[in-house]
Structures are given as structure tokens and as C-alpha cells.
Amino acid sequence: MCYMDTREKIIEFFKSRGKGDGLTYDTDLFKGGYVNSLFALEMVVFLEETFKIKLKNKDINEKNFRTIDSIASVVEKYTQGDR
């Protein structure tokens, strides 16, 4: 099976929500105003469904959600075992 890069899937999600403009893997999502809490909740649900994972409370924090790169590393912590 061929995997799309985790980061690509996440950036696709931002684009699908009209938030793709000028967004790169290391854009500061909070500074750029890309994330409000409702969007963050939708994103958590998106990550859990797309990657078939259950994020622990301790994974949901400012540091892990600052950039697409950092979100991807959290996700990969869960998914890597499967590959």
C-alpha cells in the first residue's frame, strides 16, 4: 500500500477548509491565526479518523500543534508501529 506523506494529508485538510494560503510545513499556526479551537477540534477528529488513532490528552498541546511538522510527528508516533 502506498502512503501519502502524513504532512501532505494534514496540509490537504487545511486546504480543504480554505486555510491553505501561504501555509507551509513549518508555518506557526497560532501566530498565523490558522487555528481556532473549533477548527482544532475538527482537526483532532480528522487526525483520529484518517490515521485510525486515538490521541491522548497529553498529546493535545500548544507545542505539538504549533506547526504541521509537529502535528505530523505526533501522529507518526502512533502510526509508525503499524508499518
Add this chain to the structure above:
Amino acid sequence: MSKKIKCLVWDLDNTIWDGVLLEDRNVVLKEGITDILEELDRRGILLSIASRNDRDDAMRKLKEFGIDEYFIYPQIGWGSKAESIREIAASLNIGTDTFAFIDDQPSEREEVKFVLPEVMTIDAAEYKDLLHMERLTPRFITEDSRMRRKMYQADLERKTAESSFKGSSEEFLATLGMELTVAPVEKGDLERVEELTIRTNQLNSTGLTYSYEELESYITSKDHIFLIAELKDKFGPYGKIGLVLLEEKKDELRIKLLLMSCRVMTRGIGSALLVYVIKLAAQKGKRLVADFIDTGRNRVMYITYKLMGFEETGPDESPGENGMIELEYRGSGEKEYPSYLKFILKSS
């Protein structure tokens, strides 16, 4: 106990006016109807229409009578009235169990009763008793009740503007010119405060409810800071939509309660209020902690805290008594208000 009515749906022919518009262009309003509409509107009960008529003709007539403004999401056409009520409920985002329907035709009332048994049906012959009906008499009328219809109308304009807007949601928010005003809770706010604690589920950090007396005591308490937030934008007011209750100790500031109305879900208000509290704690040189209870419906509030830099103080995933989790602010750097809104602090 039956719930209070939030929306009353009116038939037109032989209910609002005497006669049938299709047959007689010169129908006349029933006696006293304007006063009744005005009073229901003042009570914060939303009014709408389910009528079998030509839409343009009927709207023109309502305008001629000067009562068209009172009705929100009017359904005038040839469809089923139960379906119209469903449509109105979906547009307003309120449950049909808080709907009432008034019509002179028994068959129409029966149809609604059959499809939507939770809707209260009223015979138009009883229209003069409407103002005395218990379910149409709210326990109290707040400033927000009086403005409710205007707030929904403003919301309708906002939604239309948002759906036709080309660009990201942040860019849209920037066009709204939002002003968030935060002020100490005053005695006159208490009814709205109580209403907010009861009605708010998703954007509520604990789901705990307080008695009127408890709420009142926080106003004068030296150990508490009790704030209410009001939001408006270029389309009009959202009303008083948020609450923050802080408990102040020697070296600690504790957020006992943070909540806001679902109507402002996508406006970033929770984060803006937290920015204020974070700045306040820093200014006082105090540790900032927050009480959080997972109610099964408030995950968005949990995420708001976490993404602002709050962390669990106890061992992970193990709530204490009453499911209470303690969060502590451990964020770094200066927090700023969202650029798309103006934050105004009013002292008492």
C-alpha cells in the same frame, strides 16, 4: 414539565388577519394582533410563519400592515406546515419541542400534531389568550430576550455574507469588525448569567450550574473576579455571550468557570478571554490554574485550554473528584488577542 416556547409559528389567513388573501385583497388584521406580536417579540419569543399563500403577495401584505419585521424565516408556499416548522427549527437551530403553532384550521393543527407531537398547537380562536399562556410567559425578560429577534436577523445576514465570501474564515472574521467588551458582572446581569450557565453545554469548562444566590455572591466576594463578555460586529449585537469566574488566592488565580454561547463558536472568543486572564495573572504575578470537567460534550473547551498552553497538573488521564481535572498555564511568550477583534475592558 413542558418547556417554555422559544418560537411561535403563525398561519396567516383567518389567523393573523380575517379573510383569505387569495380571494380578498383587502383582508384586515385581527383586532389587537399588532400589540400581541410586539409583546411576544419583547419577551424574546421568536415569531415565524407557515402559510399556504403566494409568497410575494403575502409578504407585501405583511409589509403593508407594518408587521413583516417581526417574522424570521417565514415559510410561505404550498408545502406541508409540519415540514415548514422543521425548516424553521433547523434554520434557527432550536428544538421543535420549544415550538408552538397557531392556525384556525383543525386539519392543519392535526397534521402538525401527528408529524411533530412535541409542538404545542393553538386554535387561532384563542389568540387573545396567547399572552396569558404559561408556556409563552418567560420566567424573566432580559436585555438579551428583547434583542433576540434582532440578533437572529443579524445572524442571518452574517451567514449570507459568510457563504458568499471568497477567502479563508480568518479573512472573513477580519471583515466583521468585532468588538468584545468584558466587564464585571453587575446585579442586572444575573438573570442572563443564570440563563447562560443553564443553556451552555459545549463551550462550558465544567458544566456546573450555580444558584442565583451563589452567582450573586460572587459579585461582592473579595476573593472572586466575575466577568461577563459582550460581542458585537458590523451586523449588530450578539448580546452577552460569555462568562469568566476567577478565584483569587495569595499566589494563585483559578479559573473556576469559562463559558460562552454556541452562537460565537467560530469567533475565537474563548481564546481571547483566556489571553486576558493570562495577562491578568502575569500582571498580578500569580500562578494560573483552571478547573475542567469533561462533560462528554465540551471537548472543544478542553482543546481551547490546551492549545493556549495549559497542561494537566496531575498524572495524565486521571480525573479527580467529580471528574475534575486541574490545568495549569505553562505557556511561554507574550499572548496576543486575535488580530480580527477589538478587545475592550470596562471597569465597573
